[in-house]
Amino acid sequence: MGYLLFDQYLYSCFQKSLRILDLFSNKRFITYTLIPAIPLFLFTVMAVDPYLWIGSEIHHFYIELFAVIFSGVIAFYYNLHARNLNDKFSLVIGIGFSVSGLIDLLHVAVSYSLMENSDFLNDFIPQTWFAGRIFLSSMLLVAIAKYSSPFPEDLVSSKIDPSDTQGNKIVRNSPTLNIDQKKLTKSFKNISYYILYS
Numbered sequence: 001m002g003y004l005l006f007d008q009y010l011y012s013c014f015q016k017s018l019r020i021l022d023l024f025s026n027k028r029f030i031t032y033t034l035i036p037a038i039p040l041f042l043f044t045v046m047a048v049d050p051y052l053w054i055g056s057e058i059h060h061f062y063i064e065l066f067a068v069i070f071s072g073v074i075a076f077y078y079n080l081h082a083r084n085l086n087d088k089f090s091l092v093i094g095i096g097f098s099v100s101g102l103i104d105l106l107h108v109a110v111s112y113s114l115m116e117n118s119d120f121l122n123d124f125i126p127q128t129w130f131a132g133r134i135f136l137s138s139m140l141l142v143a144i145a146k147y148s149s150p151f152p153e154d155l156v157s158s159k160i161d162p163s164d165t166q167g168n169k170i171v172r173n174s175p176t177l178n179i180d181q182k183k184l185t186k187s188f189k190n191i192s193y194y195i196l197y198s
Contacts, residue, residue, distance in 0.1 A: 057115045064104060064107060064108040064111070065108050067104055068101050068105045068108055071098075071101035072101045074097045075094050075095075075097035075101055076094075077094075078090045079095075082094055088146075088147045089148055092139055092143035092146075093139065093140065093143050095139060096135065096143070097136065099135055099136075100133070100136040103128055103135065104129075104132050107125065107132065110124060110128075111125060
């Protein structure tokens, strides 16, 4: 009887390990979870040891500049999405990232130009950082509270034309995308080629 329980326990452990190994064959898990986790893990290791990576004001400038660029890209995406689909949820998020990026840009420009004035920067840096994060989080809260639905099916079913008697489920008032896919693909290839080979 004891051997049977032990065998069942080993079999269940084996099945759990197979499920864990199945994650590593999942392309989405690798792309969106595992690959971003590697630099975050390295950054965490570097942050634990204070002598491994000693930063300066110029490092702060480049990290914040990267954050401004990243915020601008996200804002551009959400504002474009809001414009093409007439989506207020994306518009509010895009405005949040735009203003937060502008506050961070002010943070970067003033911090870099006044590096020697540490008395002023001791108050300015945390205040602008806090202002940008509070504004972005409040805009995310407004977008979720006002323009999202806990049941997305309600939004989809509200756009189905009830006068459609043939069962085609024609969607009413759905805006068309104003994007030419060939032009978008060609411009993306040109931009990626420019970035990779310049």
